[in-house]
Amino acid sequence: MNPKFETHCPQLAKLLPSLIADDKQHALLLNSLSMMESVGARKIAAYVDPIHVDQITLQHAAEEMRHAYYLKRQILKLGQNLTDYSPNNLLAPRVSYRYLHRLDWACSRHLKSLGYTGRMLKHGCYLLVTYLIEVRAMKLYHTYQDALTRAGSRVHVRSIIKEEEGHLNNMSEQLQAFDSNWHEHIDSLMPIERQLFDGWIKHIHHAISN
Numbered sequence: 001m002n003p004k005f006e007t008h009c010p011q012l013a014k015l016l017p018s019l020i021a022d023d024k025q026h027a028l029l030l031n032s033l034s035m036m037e038s039v040g041a042r043k044i045a046a047y048v049d050p051i052h053v054d055q056i057t058l059q060h061a062a063e064e065m066r067h068a069y070y071l072k073r074q075i076l077k078l079g080q081n082l083t084d085y086s087p088n089n090l091l092a093p094r095v096s097y098r099y100l101h102r103l104d105w106a107c108s109r110h111l112k113s114l115g116y117t118g119r120m121l122k123h124g125c126y127l128l129v130t131y132l133i134e135v136r137a138m139k140l141y142h143t144y145q146d147a148l149t150r151a152g153s154r155v156h157v158r159s160i161i162k163e164e165e166g167h168l169n170n171m172s173e174q175l176q177a178f179d180s181n182w183h184e185h186i187d188s189l190m191p192i193e194r195q196l197f198d199g200w201i202k203h204i205h206h207a208i209s210n
């Protein structure tokens with residue numbers, strides 16, 4: 001594990017024990033996370049250049065889609081079956097769906113304000129959004145796995161954690177090559193990601209309390 005990154009999310013840790021104890025709600029959470037991974041995978045697919053694409057980017061695209069699939073498969077362990085991502089099958093559907101789009105939009109606006117256009121804008125956006133999401137993923141999946149272990153659940157997300165960690169290390173290297181001031185971009189964008197995530201948690205809390 002990379003010691004640089006935080007691996008605990010107190011807001012989520014508070015919600016998880018009662019949520020995990022309820023198979024129906026737990027299945028909805030898994031399906032929501034699966035949907036968010038799938039949105040991420042489709043965004044990467046849209047970013048991939050049809051000709052100039054390296055192995056690392058292909059691996060990233062494949063692994064994000066695998067996460068969507070893997071989380072979906074975990075639902076079966078709970079004896080539940082959620083066939084698609086329609087709103088009734090998700091927790092906080094609207095906010096879950098928008099989280100990634102809003103973050104993408106914020107990163108794009110930030111880079112545009114610095115004069116980035118065209119392929120460099122797309123590339124920078126891909127790197128910044130991914131980095132921010134992976135920092136969040138470290139906290140979210142570690143906290144989730146801890147709660148699953150504590151509850152003795154058959155659901156596991158360890159294999160996802162390992163791959164997300166790889167993506168994060170990858171992004172740090174690529175961001176350094178993209179712009180040596182990349183930490184400054186992250187510093188200005190991180191509060192936006194935090195706000196989006198806090199909003200997501202608030203809506204998840206609301207959804208499971210009703």
Ligand SMILES: [Fe+2]
Binds near residue numbers: 037063064067
């Ligand atoms: Fe992922």
Ligand SMILES: [Fe+2]
Binds near residue numbers: 164167
């Ligand atoms: Fe990832």
